Amino acid sequence: MDIRQCKRCKKLFNYTNNILCPECIRLMDERFKAVRDYIYENPNAQMETVCEETGAEMSDIHRWLREGRLILSSNTAPLLKCKVCGAPIYTGQMCDKCTNDVRSQFQRTADALKPPPEPFPTKREGRMHVEVRKK
Ligand SMILES: [Zn+2]
Ligand SMILES: [Zn+2]
Known part of the structure; x- marks a missing residue:
């Protein structure tokens, strides 16, 4: 055990598989539903009001937004900031632009981590690897 x-x-x-005990999971779930329902019924409510009305904490709401569980309507001011450039965002960790940047960066890193081409020409796949890298 x-x-x-x-x-x-x-x-x-x-x-x-969860960092919270079953009781807290249940409590968080109830809070989450209360917040979601409240926002659904009051799409223009300030987050402070939402917290007061539902008993949720601001940090809970931020976490749900980051996890993408909770999505605010575009009537409300974005609560979160892109962790890279600080642009206001509604959900997740980064704005669309930075997400794309990171994705291409990641692709470059992944390419760089690939094993280098074999140093000598081989005909293994019917292809010559000679001089390919000098272009
Ligand atoms: Zn607990
Ligand atoms: Zn950004």
Whole structure:
């Protein structure tokens, strides 16, 4: 058995792929639904009001937004900031532009990590590798 300490209430619980104990998961779930429903009914509500009305904490709302579980209507001011350029965003970690940048950066890194071409020409795949890299 794998016993862990709940990240939130510090109680020990039987680990099930979650950092929170079942009780906290249930509580968070209820909070999440309350917030989601409240925002659905009051799309223009300020987040402070949402917290007051639902008992959720601002950090919860931020987390749900980052996880993409909660999506605010475009009537509300974006709560989150892109962690790269600081542009206001509605959901996730980064704005669209930075997401694309990181994606192409990642692609370049992945290319760089590929094993280098074999140093000597081989005919293994019926292709010559000679001089390819000097272009
Ligand atoms: Zn807990
Ligand atoms: Zn950005």
